[in-house]
Amino acid sequence: MFQQLKKDIAVVFDRDPAARNWFEVLTAYPGVHAVLLHRLNHWLWNLGLKWIARMMSHIVRWFTGIEIHPGAKIGRRFFIDHGMGIVIGETAEIGDDCTLYQGVTLGGTSWNKGKRHPTLGNDVVVGAGAKVLGPFTVHEGARIGSNSVVLKEVEAGSTMVGIPAHPVGSPEHKRATGQVDEGFDAYGQSSDNVDPVAEAISQLCQRVQEMDQFNKTLLAKLVDAGVDVKDVKMPDIDTDCIELGQQVTKTNNTVKESDDSKA
Numbered sequence: 576m577f578q579q580l581k582k583d584i585a586v587v588f589d590r591d592p593a594a595r596n597w598f599e600v601l602t603a604y605p606g607v608h609a610v611l612l613h614r615l616n617h618w619l620w621n622l623g624l625k626w627i628a629r630m631m632s633h634i635v636r637w638f639t640g641i642e643i644h645p646g647a648k649i650g651r652r653f654f655i656d657h658g659m660g661i662v663i664g665e666t667a668e669i670g671d672d673c674t675l676y677q678g679v680t681l682g683g684t685s686w687n688k689g690k691r692h693p694t695l696g697n698d699v700v701v702g703a704g705a706k707v708l709g710p711f712t713v714h715e716g717a718r719i720g721s722n723s724v725v726l727k728e729v730e731a732g733s734t735m736v737g738i739p740a741h742p743v744g745s746p747e748h749k750r751a752t753g754q755v756d757e758g759f760d761a762y763g764q765s766s767d768n769v770d771p772v773a774e775a776i777s778q779l780c781q782r783v784q785e786m787d788q789f790n791k792t793l794l795a796k797l798v799d800a801g802v803d804v805k806d807v808k809m810p811d812i813d814t815d816c817i818e819l820g821q822q823v824t825k826t827n828n829t830v831k832e833s834d835d836s837k838a
């Protein structure tokens with residue numbers, strides 16, 4: 576039990592870049608308070624002390640703005656960032672290593688007494704303000720975009736956005752584009768996001784290589800067809816142009832250095 580509570584606190588350092596030390600996390604993270612007290616409330620609920628559990632969760636709501644029904648089942652290393660406005664219903668189930676941001680609702684859409692709230696698999700991230708409504712499963716590794724409204728089952732590893740939520744990234748898409756998730760994506764962002772300028776340059780380089788190959792093939796075909804290609808050659812690289820580029824870079828650096836020293 577103590578080990579589990581320790582992990583609930585330790586997880587903050589992995590998922591919130593702003594977390595500085597244990598004292599700060601213990602005293603200034605409403606999400607941590609709500610989760611730790613929910614563990615106690617859930618235990619009381621299962622003992623049959625339902626009113627006390629409900630009252631305690633109500634008091635936690637006053638202090639944290641986070642309403643977790645004591646009947647909700649929550650897995651290990653659960654992290655609520657910021658917290659205010661979160662509602663987690665009685666029959667909601669949350670797997671291990673899930674993260675919820677402020678304003679999330681794991682709610683129901685019917686008055687039926689049975690299972691009416693969603694189940695989150697392991698490693699699910701639900702963005703700020705998202706509503707996940709109904710007794711379906713959001714499978715392992717899925718990410719729900721901020722302010723989305725999810726009304727049906729979500730495939731493992733998918734990213735869902737919009738109202739009603741639709742997929743913008745599926746495991747098939749990730750495999751096809753060679754994207755691989757590595758560990759927790761802070762704020763649900765893919766760790767595979769690339770610098771768009773670097774990506775454009777890399778695509779240009781690839782295109783140049785393809786054109787080189789194309790030219791070689793073309794020349795070989797011309798030679799085969801008996802065309803004299805002796806005089807055909809690639810133009811030399813314009814070294815004047817390179818020197819000019821180096822001069823410009825040098826001048827820019829000098830200007831920046833003098834600006835920095837003035838500042």
Ligand SMILES: CC(C)(COP(=O)(O)OP(=O)(O)OC[C@H]1O[C@@H](n2cnc3c(N)ncnc32)[C@H](O)[C@@H]1OP(=O)(O)O)[C@@H](O)C(=O)NCCC(=O)NCCS
Pocket residue numbers: 657676701702703704718719720721722723734735736737743744762763764765768
């Ligand atoms: C949904 C999310 C996980 C997607 O991250 P991603 O995989 O890096 O995806 P991208 O940002 O490349 O977006 C993919 C597409 O979805 C759209 N999109 C992303 N988030 C969206 C959202 N919340 N609602 C609607 N559309 C969204 C993008 O515009 C993009 O559309 P396009 O392909 O037509 O341009 C992320 O945007 C998100 O909402 N994370 C939650 C963050 C959060 O709540 N932070 C709170 C911190 S306090």
